[in-house]
Structure formats: C-alpha cells, structure tokens
Amino acid sequence: MNKKWMIVVLGLTLVATACGSHGLTDKQQEQKKTDEQALDPKERKAILGKLDPKIVEAENAFGLRIHQALSKLETGENVLISPYSLSTGLALAYNGSAGETAQQMQTVLGWNDMGLKQVNAANSQLRSILEHGGGVTLNIANSVWIQNDFVMKESYLNTVKDGYGAEVKATDLGQQESINIMNNWVSEKTNGMIKEVYSKPQDAKAILINAVYFNGGWMDEFNPQLTEDKDFTLADGTVKKVPMMKQEQGFGYKESDKWQAVRLPYGDGRMHMLVVVPSKDSSLEELHKQLWQDPSVWRSDYEFETIKLELPRFKAELSDKLSEKLIDILKNAGMKNAFLQEKADFSAMAETPLYIRSIGHKVVVDVNEEGTEAAAVTSIAMPTGAPEPTKPVVMTVDRPFFFAIEDRDTGAFLFMGSIMNP
Template sequence: MRKIKILTGLCLLIGLTACAPGSEIQSGEPQGIEHKQPKVKELSAQERKEVLTKIDTGMVEAQNDFGLRLHQALSNNPEYPNGNLIISPYSITQALALAYNGTAGGTAAEMSDVLGWKGMSVADINGGNRQLRSLLENGGGVVLNVANSVWHRPGLKLKEAYVEAVKDSYGAEVRETDLKQEEAMNEINQWVNDKTSGMIPSIYNEPPGGVAVLINAIYFNGGWTDEFDPANTVDEEFTLSDGTTQKVPMMKREGRYSYKEGKSWQAIRIPYGDGRMHMLVILPKESSSMDKLHRQLWKDASVWKGDYSYETVQLALPKFKAEQSFELPDALKSLGMVKAFDTAEADFSEMAEQGDGFWIDHVTHRTIVDVSEKGTEAAAVTAVGITESAEPTEPIVMNVDRPFFFAIEDRDTGAWLFMGSVLKP
C-alpha cells in the first residue's frame, strides 16, 4: 500500500506597503514532485482531552462562518462563473490574524467584525488560535502541518509586543530581508516549498517589494480509513451544472459510514486515519441543485454538524484534483474589511513605529486538493458495542455524479480546514 492518499497544500500571503504602489503577485504553477512524509506528532488521550477543554468553540464557529461568507462572496465574482471554488478558512484566518495583531483603531474593529472576533481581546484571540493549532496538528492518523512567517524589509523596527505575539501564538518565523531583491523572492519561495512539502514550489515570480509579507502555509496528508480499490474505479458520466456530461474516473466501495439526508440532499462523512478527521461530502439530490444547496449552506450550515447515523452506503466518489489561486481583497472588502486596504485609513501602528502608514496591498490565496484511491498504512480499532438486533436493510446508494460541496473537517472541534464546491472534477 502506498503511503500518500490525500495531498493538499495551500499558501496565503498578505503584502503590506507603506502607502506606495505594490508589486503584482504571480503564482507559479505546481510541478510534479515527490512529496515527503513529515513526521506526525502525537498527543496522548489525556493531553487531547485537556486541550479540548480549552478550545473556544465560538472561534471555530466564527471561522467556519467567515469561510462560508467568503465562499459566497467569491462565488458572486464573475471571474469564477462556473468553475470549482475551493478555499481554506483555517489558513485564511491564520494569515489575517498575523495582520490583525498589528492593527489598531477602526482597522482592528473592522477586521474583528469580519472574522467574528468582535468583543474578544487580542490575548483571547491569540490564545484560542494557539490551542486550536495545537490540537489540529497532533494525531488523528493524518499529517497536518501549519506554518507562519513574517518577512520584513531591513531597518523596519517591529514592535516587541507584535513580534512576541506572532512568535508565541502562531509559531511565526520573523525574518529581515530586502523584499525588492531576487534573493528575498528565492528565500520566500523555498520556505513555501518546504512548508507545503513541494506541493506549491513557489509563490512569487518577481520580488514582492513592500515593507512586509505575512505568510501562512498548511499541508495536509491523510489516507482514507478504508481505501478505495483502484480495480473498482471506472470512467462514468458526471453531470455538470448546465446539464451536459463528461467522463470522470469514479471510485467505488460499499461500507459503513456516518450518513445523513434531507429532502433535497445527501451527506456522508468519509474518515481519514483513526477517524478524527474526515471529508464531509454534501450532494444535492437530482431534484435540487448546487444553487439551492449553496443558499442553504450560506444561510445556516449547522444542519450538517450533527445527528448522523451509521449506515451501509454504496459510495461512488469522483477522483479529482483542483488547483486554484485567488486575490481576496475585493471579497474581503465586500464583507466589511475596508480600512485595512485604504492608504489613508489603514492603521497598523501596533506592528511597527511607522505602521500607521501601512496598508494591505494584496491578499493571495492558493489551494491544491488531490483526491484518489491511494492510502496510508493504517491500523484498526476494534470496539464491541451492545445493541438490539435489527432486520438487515438494503444499502443506501450515494452516487456523486453531479456537482457537490465538500469540507475536510476535524471531528473534535468541528473546524473546516478546507471547503469547496466541485462543479467540474
């Protein structure tokens, strides 16, 4: 059995300039690279229990809600009319948190409102993010590595409180480098390549310039608890949103899954590793549509959080690989984060002595998601449950042969690490 089952990687950048035109960001295309397998850190059951008691569930809910509002804003952008739309709410939130720690006044107020942190102290926000990261990165039978960094121009005096916050709460590396030079670009690209295990080998094709670049990178590697047999994968028709069809490789297996359905949708949780993380797939029924499902998700996603039953399901899931890049300023502005991008009103005075002249020049977000039958080496857990016997039932059929929504979710916290709509696998 080969070790890599799901490979995902992304990088999000925020560029700050001192009231001067910023350089354009261009994302390099990922190349075929053999991915290294980072070492998985493990927490004991007692340690996990202790960390869970410290998790602020309100912050997790705020992150997921922010992700869905951003998903909606991006879906309304004519630049992405009928394609896939996949983002990482967790990564975006972490990168914006690096920026938020440097803000004050109206800029801070707007960012906290958009991110769902209104009424919370900076210390509480940082503490909550620190605890959530500790829990997510440890165990579960998957690899999840999160990295942050702050790159700033020579001579820029970052405030001690800011440096302490990003290092202690976000594990950020703080580096001084001339952002106008090609050497700095190469250093940043190498950092991105290392932190995403080669999935995103570079982010800049030219030096970024500006006064600072704040980067978050996240790498996820998880194998299905029960893998799909490649021998069962066949090319079948997938119906697109416009009613046309295309052939896609469809993976198939029958097994016991957490399953739920409503009048207009089916939902399934496909576990990774020891089951702590899973892929949530929500499929509109043939009588419904992705447009209707989107409206339900954007209005209230809580219906998909609990009350799943354990059912036998005949599952067909398309293999798919999605790579996307987004520029997020317009979408963030539409959500109410305006001042941070305004040369006259942005206030980053908590970042550096001259920070009241800084503003956000660009926010670039990139994702890569690759789904296949391949799996990791796995162990088994045996549990003896005592229940009343029931008459055997026919397995539920769930054929994901049309556009669907998915989220990679942490079971214990409910955090959505990735989410997206797959309209064309």
C-alpha cells in the first residue's frame, strides 16, 4: 500500500537581547516588570526541589556533543549553539514520535532513563524557573500552526498545550496572509528581534514555533569610554584589531596553568556569562578536549577575585554551512529513523506518516558594554510520510575562547560557543 506523505515544518526561535537594545531604554521600568514576574524565594525553592536535574544534565551534554561535532569540522569559523533551543525544539518533535524513532531520539537527547511524562514535567518546571526572576527578562512562547485540512491528534495537541503552553492556530499555510500573521506573532514574541521566519507560503501541514526572548544587562557594565582597539591573535597566528572592553571588578574566578575562567553576572547575578580563555602556551583545541571530557571543571569552586578584565566587544553567528551539518551529526549520534521517509514513526503526532526533512539552527550573539544580545533559530522541516579581594588578577581575552550563558540555579546552558574570530 502506498503511503501518502505530507509536509510538516517545525520552526523554533530563540532570542536574547541586552538591556538598552531595541528600544528598551527605560531600565527601571523594565526592571520593575521583571521583579513583578519573579517567583518569591519559597516558590522558587519549591520548584527547584521538584526539578529533575537529569533534564538539565542531558540538555547540556547534548549541547556539548553538538558543539564538539561542529568544532571538529575545523572550518576556523565561530561555533555557536543554543542547547536550550535545540533540546526544546526536538522535545516538541519527540512528543509526536513512537517506536524505534522515539527510542533513538531519547537516546541521543539523553532521556533514556526518563519517561515522556517525566521529560515534559521537567521541561515545564525548567521553563518556569528560567522565566521568573534573576533580574533579567526571559519570555518563552510556543505555537502550533496547522493547515486547515490537516488533522493532528488531540492527545498530541493537549500535551504541547499543557506541557509547553503552545498556542494552537488553524490557518492556510499556503497563503501569504497566513505567513504574515505568523511572522507578526514571532516578531511580537521576540520584541522585534526576529521579524520573519518564512518569506513565502509553505507547502506544509503544520508549523511548530518556539520563541524565547531574553533581556539582560551586566550587573556591572563596561564603561564604553574605556573600550579601545587592541590586538586579537587568531588560531593561525594572524593578528587583527578588535574593540576591547575593559573593567576592573570583583568576579567569580578560577584558573589552572592551561586556562583562566571568569563568570560575568547579569541582572541580580542568577544568570551569568562564563568566559574561558586558554593560556598563551596552550590553545582552544586543548581547552575543547578538557571541556568535552569533563565540563564539571568549570561548574564550581570559583573564588571572588578582583579581575582586571579585557574582553572583546563582538558579534558572531553560526554559519549556514555549519548549521547544515546538524542532520548528519544527529544521524551519526544514532538518531537515524527520524530522517528516513520509510522508517520514521511520528504516529503520536498524526495518522499521516511524517519524517524530518531538515533542521536549521541560526545563532547570533552580540556582546557589548551594556550586556549581551543573542538570537537562535532552530527549524525542523518534516515531509510527511565574597571575601575581601587582594591585588587584581589580569585576564586578557585576546585569543580564541569559549563562552556560555548559564543559569546559576539550574546550571542550564542557554547559549554556548567558541569565538575564533570576534
């Protein structure tokens, strides 16, 4: 019997922006809104007590495996990903999977010892913790856009509505007007940072979108008057001039003879950027090996030190060339059936056979004196079928380095990357 294969496109969008960017000039008003949304300490403690740490461990480990595979392509380009976006996007697809397809997905995502209900509950709790508090704004929104003549299972729709807060909208995806409405939804949820996910009508039966908006300024901003052009040495020895931000401040810090690491807090300190730079007699390649083998080295035991810090002001993004390698990376990791028309099983999503046709992941990170602006888009197309400090520690980030934007309480990586060329 011939199978009728249709097209489903899942687009998942992650966005972050620094305080003061994109028209948010009144910081006090933004902070007041953030504080009103924050969980009180008892509520926060209660949710943290329920959160299964395995969901964060799996998400970070998955992100590091993707980071490792992309870095080993040795293109000399910046490697940036959003582990949170990738895991959340694939979680929406995973909820529609069954059989061997589901088994492969849960293995690659690190959820083998977690049932589906446990995964969804943990993702819901993690979302609540990330969204509420920390002195930053982090809003997460999901939506499911369904072609008028296509039927998705009520059980699937109820799951994504209840567990992920997804809005369900029936429309004609083959009409430009519907695409415009969808793009307007995305623009609204991302505060205008991403205005368009599709430019023309789609031959699709459903589109799933995950949008996250982050707004966080440094707890201690860099003085832009101190920023000056200085040398940055690339991996091949080439030297270029980059705008180097400077400040001398107390931060969480640790070091070895091979690297220096500092945590730069946002907002009230719950979220921070981890910056790890190899020593001059080491390399980012050596740092990567240790990172992929045991990332726990950078999780704890930071001392409060006064740091004389120099950090590039940079804007970097994941190239389309690297993004296109994601399907091969996931296949090599063991997630094979999801991409094979005759083997994919997404029967928990719809009666019509589905498979994943493509995955796109776009990431942009902009670090400046006020804070960090970052955006990530993951799209999945499925054709059916402190102590008193002593003297300052000098930390000059003038060579390729690793960074991560991390939630302190949960340890979740929202973004991570290696900056080869700022």
